[in-house]
Amino acid sequence: MNESVSVSSFHYLLHPYNTSLVTCCDAEGQPNIIAIAWLVPVSVSPPLVGMSIGPRRHSYKLIQASGEFVINVAPHEIAQQVLFCGRRSGRDVDKFAATGLTPGQARHVRPPIIEECIAHLECRVVQEVEAGDHRLVIGEVLAAYTRPGVLDDNGLYDLSRVHPLLHLGRNRFTSTLAQSTEPQLLT
Template identity: 55%
Template structure:
């Protein structure tokens, strides 16, 4: 297999795609916003995840002020709306209204969820880490819930997406997206509890 260097080093992130599309919601002082991004698990105990957001973004300002955010897992049906959320600024418009998303009440934080999403991870910021032109918000997951009919269980009984039902939206790059439609199991004997 022949391999070539990328023409522009900043394109490196595309080699890590596709990645799950998350609609990050934030609110403070009567203002709310939703932006397109992704999230990364950081720790099981305590349950932590990270989102990377530019300090130039309105969502960044709201998270910084409120200390809370929600990671909403987007389905394929939200592809166009997710792309629009990444193209518009929440300083200028209420993106919930502008793109037609339904805000819902979160369980543990004072930030709206996106009702149309498959799952919601409500987070409290425990740390901010400057990382180049972005900042990582490390959030403790205070509540995590998903559409029951979209989940399956692995051999250890741990929830995972039933990819025959849940069309979890994956971003390939630019205006290109995909969904995973099948799941294959490795022949390697595995237990989450043994590896955790």
């Protein structure tokens, strides 16, 4: 017998998701960090990424006003800081100061990158779709780069060297296995 799940919890059945720290900043350049798990690539050419974000989040207001954000892919080592950035609001606390995460200069946008993260996607907002209680913010990826040595020869994460943080749901996280598999494609 299948087990029924309340449809209001459907999204947990799609986790674990890669978890990122998205940076944004206000008109004075004061940066904020939000934990975001609902991220999806939506186009390769042009390079577009979709981010589902609640309109009441402080970060949403900053991103809407500035039109810029940076997706910083988090390693499992900083799970505690990610949880903090996902449970506290930048309205009340300076999340860089509170977590000790290190801001770095981005190449094309004003929000900083986070030095402790594995990879960085600098984005400019090109579209926004109202979707229920969230907004699907679509960003064009202006630049994408990683910490040195985290990719293998095929441009994929080398899982013997990095372990991206995955959000299982609520306050629980997991990560990748040290090995990856490449199954044979059935014909």
